[in-house]
Amino acid sequence: MATNSANPNSWRKNLAVLWFGTFMAGVGFSEIMPFLSLYVDSLGNFTHDELSLYSGLAFAASYFVTALASPLWGKLADRTGRKLMLVRASAGMAIVFILMGLVTNVWELIGLRLLQGVFSGYISNANALIATQVPKRKSGQALGTLVTGNVSGTLLGPLLGGTLASIFTYRVTFFITGFLFLIVFLITTFMVHEDFQPVLKSKMLNTKDVIGELSNAKLVFGMFVTTMIIQAANNSIVPILALYVRQIMHNSPATTFYSGIVAAVPGIATLFAAPLLGRLGDRLGTDKILIAGLILAMVVYVPMAFVTNVWQLIALRFLIGISNASMLPAVQAILAKNTPPHVTGRVFSWNQSFQAMGNVAGPMIGSVVSSEFDYAGVFISTALLVVVNLTMVYFNTRAMRKARV
Numbered sequence: 288m289a290t291n292s293a294n295p296n297s298w299r300k301n302l303a304v305l306w307f308g309t310f311m312a313g314v315g316f317s318e319i320m321p322f323l324s325l326y327v328d329s330l331g332n333f334t335h336d337e338l339s340l341y342s343g344l345a346f347a348a349s350y351f352v353t354a355l356a357s358p359l360w361g362k363l364a365d366r367t368g369r370k371l372m373l374v375r376a377s378a379g380m381a382i383v384f385i386l387m388g389l390v391t392n393v394w395e396l397i398g399l400r401l402l403q404g405v406f407s408g409y410i411s412n413a414n415a416l417i418a419t420q421v422p423k424r425k426s427g428q429a430l431g432t433l434v435t436g437n438v439s440g441t442l443l444g445p446l447l448g449g450t451l452a453s454i455f456t457y458r459v460t461f462f463i464t465g466f467l468f469l470i471v472f473l474i475t476t477f478m479v480h481e482d483f484q485p486v487l488k489s490k491m492l493n494t495k496d497v498i499g500e501l502s503n504a505k506l507v508f509g510m511f512v513t514t515m516i517i518q519a520a521n522n523s524i525v526p527i528l529a530l531y532v533r534q535i536m537h538n539s540p541a542t543t544f545y546s547g548i549v550a551a552v553p554g555i556a557t558l559f560a561a562p563l564l565g566r567l568g569d570r571l572g573t574d575k576i577l578i579a580g581l582i583l584a585m586v587v588y589v590p591m592a593f594v595t596n597v598w599q600l601i602a603l604r605f606l607i608g609i610s611n612a613s614m615l616p617a618v619q620a621i622l623a624k625n626t627p628p629h630v631t632g633r634v635f636s637w638n639q640s641f642q643a644m645g646n647v648a649g650p651m652i653g654s655v656v657s658s659e660f661d662y663a664g665v666f667i668s669t670a671l672l673v674v675v676n677l678t679m680v681y682f683n684t685r686a687m688r689k690a691r692v
Contacts, residue, residue, distance in 0.1 A: 297480055298420035302429055304478045305413040306436035308373070311471045312409050313440020315380065315464045318448025319387075320346075326457045330393045341393050345400050347647050352404025354643040360408045361415075361636020365492075368483035369416035369632055372408055373475045379406030381468035388461030404643075409471070410437055411639035415631045416481060418623035427573050427620040431565020434616045435558050442554040445547075497630045507625055507634060509683035510618045511641040513577075516676040517614050518645025520584070523653035523669045531662040536597055545597045552601055556608025564613045565620065573620045574684035580613030581677040588670035592663035621684075 319326075324342035327333075333341065364372040383403050390396045414430060421429040451460040498504050524531075529546040536542050568576035587606045594600045618638070626634045656668045 298417060298429070301420060301479055301481075302417055302433060304474060305373075305417060306433055308377070308471045308475055308479075309410050309413050309433060309436035310440040311467050312377075312380075313437040313442075314444040314447060315384065315440075315467045315471075317441040317444030318451070318464060319384075319460065320445060320448070322448065322452045322457055322460070327393055327396065329457065330390065330396065333393075341397070344397050345393070347650075348397055348400035349404040349407070350643045350646040352401050353407040354404075354640045354647070356405050356407060357411065357636040357640040357643065358633070359636075361411075361633040361639075364408075364412055364415065364632030364636065365630055368481050369412045369419070370475070370479050370481040370483070372412040372632070373416070373479060374472060376406055376409040376412065377468055377472035377475055380409070381465045381472055383465075384461050384468060385465035388458040388465070407643075408636065408639065411635045412632065414619055415635040416479070418619070418626070418635070419628040419631050420481075421623075423624050424569060426623040427565040427568040427576075427616065428562065429565070430619045430623065431561040431563075431568075431612070431616040434612075434619075435561050438554050438557045438561070442551055442558070445550075492630065492633075497633050500627050500630050501625065501634075503625050503686065506683050506686065507622060509679060510621055511638055513676055513680055513683075514615065514618050514638050515641040515645040515648070516672055516679075517611075517618070518642050519649040519652060520588075520669050520672045520676070521611065522646055522649025523656075523672070524665055525650050525653060527653055527657045527662050527665055532597060532600070534662060535594060535600065545601075549597065549600055549604055552604045553608030553611055556605045557612040560609045560612035561616050564609075565616050568613075568617055568620060572687065573617045573624070574680070574687045576613045577617035577621070577680055578677065578684070580610045580617065581673055581680060583613070584610040585670055585673040585677060588666050588673060592666040621687075 323345060324338065327342050327345055328338055360372055360375075380403065383399055383406060387396060387399050390399065414433060417429050417433055418426060448460060448464075451463055455463075492500065501507050528550060529542070532546045532549055533539075533542045536545060539545075564576055564580075584607060587603050587610065591600060591603050594603065619635075622634055622638060623631070652668065652672075653665050656665045
């Protein structure tokens with residue numbers, strides 16, 4: 288079973304190394320997104336509808352497989368340790384991204400994107416490893432700090448990817464991304480330390496037994512659904528965000544520039560706010576921070592539907608970044624505080640599956656709503672999603688609030 292390291296402060300070194308690892312993973316995942324559809328277009332002569340279909344398949348494929356594969360990897364992590372899963376994920380990603388640079392047709396690319404989902408799990412296992420090592424009283428701070436690695440990498444990635452693709456080619460950018468994951472593989476292999484006593488396969492808990500180990504299974508599964516809705520809400524506006532910016536800027540030539548700012552601003556806010564809110568949650572109650580974040584999101588999404596200039600949208604998106612900083616890290620902290628160490632890998636992998644389902648559902652919701660109504664309707668529907676989430680979280684965390692009284 289998993290144990291804390293003999294050195295009570297070793298989690299700090301692991302946190303620093305895994306912060307860098309999740310940063311590089313964030314860069315690697317996000318730097319290909321600005322040109323993925325263009326890369327698809329370069330692989331054949333497609334009609335507009337075919338290009339939209341193949342680009343959508345290439346985008347969603349990895350998330351779909353991640354949702355299916357994560358529980359299997361989580362079960363293996365609880366038997367073999369989180370570090371091995373980190374090494375497995377980083378090595379697999381390095382190979383997959385290099386192969387993406389060698390494809391000759393769109394189906395090879397989609398197939399490799401499916402394989403990318405199989406090799407998922409670096410970030411979820413990084414969270415699980417830190418969650419099992421950090422003292423419970425500091426889990427909010429530690430997990431809030433760790434999430435800034437992925438967020439900052441995701442912010443830098445599109446800029447780096449666009450620059451590399453313009454200087455070199457799409458294929459070379461995939462090779463560079465593969466090299467980044469090779470670096471992650473090396474630092475994880477040689478610098479991450481985990482004391483772990485392997486669990487015999489015959490003694491592995493099945494799903495029913497894992498649920499039985501949870502002191503508050505209802506709360507844990509409620510957090511899974513909360514994660515899914517958070518991701519769906521965040522991603523529901525992705526398909527229409529640049530189009531919305533173009534609309535409120537009246538087709539200005541500067542639309543592309545400001546679309547980049549609008550897309551990046553939430554991540555910048557999250558980067559600075561997450562560690563602070565994590566520490567505040569450890570002091571006041573993580574559930575309070577989560578509820579406050581959901582209330583802020585609900586209040587902010589509605590006026591986004593009625594902005595009249597891009598600066599109003601940028602300001603509101605900054606507030607959404609603060610809301611995001613309070614939500615997913617808070618969910619992870621609640622999971623860490625309510626999960627025994629020997630099933631943490633399984634629980635965090637289940638959470639990643641729900642997160643992936645939200646990544647798939649969000650853009651679909653946004654696309655359907657925008658086609659049936661208008662861009663403003665997407666923000667209203669997203670606010671309604673947050674209201675549903677807030678109601679669920681309020682009732683699911685009621686026991687936590689009673690315990691503090």
